[in-house]
Amino acid sequence: MKTGTWLHDDFPVHVILAVLGLSLVGIIALISIGLSQPGAWYQHSYVKQILFLLIAVSLAYLVYRLPVSRIHKYAYTFYGLGLVGVTMPYFFHRVAGTHRWISLGGIQVQPSELAKVFLVIALARFLSDHKPENLKFREIILSMILVAIPVGIVANQPDLGTALILFAPLFPMLFWAGARPYHLFLFIAPLLSILTAFHTLSFSLWGILLLGIIYLSRPTLLAGVTVYFSNLFLGLLSPYFWGLLKPYQQERILTFLNPEKDPLGSAYQIIQSQTAIGSGGLFGKGFGQGTQTHLKFLPVQESDFILSVIGEELGFIVIAAVLITFAWLLIRILRTSYECRDRFVSLMAMGFSIIFLAHVFVNAAMTVGMIPVKGLPLPFISYGGSFLVTSYIMLGLILKSELKQLD
């Protein structure tokens, strides 16, 4: 520790620079949006975002200074507190028809954001307490229960987007921890059987694929046959069960899966967002020059659709820089997790990288219409305090894996 006590000398400065660079791109986009907004400069969102950023960086530093042993020791306590947190909004008034937020002194806080942190820590603790060879069905089921509780609460708020994000680390972390891929596959297979069942060709292809995977995994004959036919059977039955539902129940399920569908809404948003990004070209229209942005064609452009502002004004150059920075950052996290000697820290950092990847994918893909509209922000870039703070806290914890010497 040559450089004093407040930073370790192997501190990865370039990681910090990369992340702050991403935040800077976000703030530039917010300043541009502010150009055509009413109100004085200090009422604009970029001012708040800079304040949030200062808070987020300080919190990240505090978290970084926490000894790993503490985090490990209190992992389940944090998890319990996190569960209480996501239940809190039910005791407050609904905001915009959902129980997502609680308001603390006029500021709206979304506790499900912090649940991402607690859930990954708890899962890392649980999995690191078991050696790879001890990860059997029982352990897989237990980690599923660990994940299912917060996912269920958040999905009920309802916030399907965040629920999906909370679910995302489960299988990758199990895989990282050394669970047999075939076992994991057995859990995913029924879901695919149900989903493909509504489309004959997909279902046939799935049937062949299933057969191949089972054959390659060499289970006992009885087990293999059971798995194969119970999956086919489930798939064949699901259209029947779907037909048993009343039309309003079907409608309710479809609306739950795709809440933003409405005539003036998402289709129009996607067209406008694609037009914004496509018209930006290689170098963009220039800062403050995005007509799509400033003519208010784009809704929630500060948070969920910020990439279309960046794409329109700053062009593919900056979009590519952002995406490549994310790729570099996330793969670097994977590498340090791989090289890290502590199983708990490795799993934790890897889990957070999955959370980031899921956010990047859902947000960037939705903005250009690759997937249905789901309101999820882009890490480090989108406007919004709760998620910015959460992202930096996760970053602080990830940096633990960079340390050669763990306390």
Next chain:
Amino acid sequence: MLKVENRVTRSQFQVLVLTYLVVIGALLLRYFSLQIYEHEKFKTQAEVNRIRAVPVKAPRGLIFDRSGRLLADNYPIYVLTVTPEQLTDLGALFQRIQAVAGIDSSLLSQNYQHYFQSKYLPVPLARDLSFSQLSALEENRYELPYIHYQKIPSRYYPSPVQLSHVLGYIKEIDQATLSAQLNQGHRYHPGDMIGWKGIEKAYEDYLKGEDGVQYFEVDAFGREVGQYRDRPGEAPAPGHDLFLTIDLDLQRTAERLMQGRAGALLVSDPGTGEILCAVSAPDYSPDLFTGTIREQEWEEVLSDSLKPLLNRLTNGQYPPGSTFKIISALLLLKDHLIDTTQVFHCSGSYHFGDRTFHCWNEYGHGTVNLPKAIIQSCNVYFFNAIQKADLNALAALAKEFGFGSPTGVDLPFESAGIIPTKEYLTAKFGRRGWSTGALLNLAIGQGEILVTPMQMIQFINLVATHGRTPSLHFNRQAHTHWVQGPQLPDSLWKQMETYLQAVVNHEHGTGKLFRSNSDSLWVGGKTGTAENPHGEPHAWFVGIARYHDISRTVVVLIENGGHGGEVAAPIARAIIQQAFTETNLFAER
């Protein structure tokens, strides 16, 4: 610390790196294809075909009476808007508009602040422009840049009746409602009108309709340059029309009868649950909330001590007075606590503990049995007889008649009223704070008990149908359910009917002013005179009229009106007579 050693294999690491690369690589490809490969296409689209979606307001569904006569209609109004863009001196523009069209410039700037969304979007400044204002603005167009007009449908109520407490009104959507519906399909926009009270609120989803959309091309500065040709808009889908159970003619008579009074009047068909007329007096013109509200009219309505905005039908809560004796008598008879020959002596007052309870007839009714106690509405009889019963049994029977909870009629915000049980009284006054006196009071519908006129009509419908009536409603197409009252033997219901008939037809009956001219029209009823701390007693009358298989029930309440038999019964008679005039009677058969 190093609790457990990390043992991730190289292949595990490689699988994940590959996954990450594929995911982000797919995104990169997609953005590359949009921004480089398809750039020209989107560039043209953004430059030339800037499309703006402008919602086209759907007209609200119309409201008709039961025979198709119009109660609520729409007419187009003009809204003045400004698109701020490069406009620098708003103040000067507002002053100019004030000078030309006489619209207060402070109102303009207030609306501007309130509705501003972006400097490229039109901001509404004033609504309901008159023709002379429109033409004055058009004449001075050259010095009023950036202003436009929008035509939107608006509500008005053309019928000769007020019916304001039933129809309710529509009002501009407020911020809380607006943000609450954001996740439910964005059906409303700032400035939209939404049902706020009455039928307009209860059937908001049905009446609203779906706004359409028109696509406009705008130039590089966001000015509309014309309708976008390649993409047809969607026409608005008007809201559904609503047919009410209200009979316009009957309603007109009812409003005339209640003019200058405070109270409520309801007529219904107990066989269907339909409400044929409904007055809450005093009321207000339903146009009070449409168009521009004149300050003075508002002040008058708000400062009126009789509270015209209070919907007495569903939210006025009063003691039911002697009309409640129907329930007390049914309890005494059904539980065989008394037989009709048993008599008590009425001297005009009754001493109980250290309190004296009075009969309305200060000279007393002499020797009284149950039929006489109902016909002449003797309190002292009930003070004596009810002591054989339990307070909670009486309260329970009242609840079986629907008191103490909303009737579920299709109007929003209905009050529940109060039926005092032992638990209720203990919670309110303490264990020693009340005595059997409360039972004596309840027996004659006084004390803590409070009911709404809507509950009263449901009550009398249950009596008229011997305990099972369709739920009350104003919408002819409403899905009704059965309201199940107390299950009593048919003989008991018939016995009560003969008493109610005698209340009206006996020479000493308190309800004789409800008597009918025609022998073929069966009538019965009960009067009520509800003492209250606010002056004169409230006058009640509940009645049933029957011609062959056609029944009508009526409830009249006159606040501080005096005796029910003298004040409320004649009004009930007049409206029932109208309900059974030949046209009405035989048109329905």
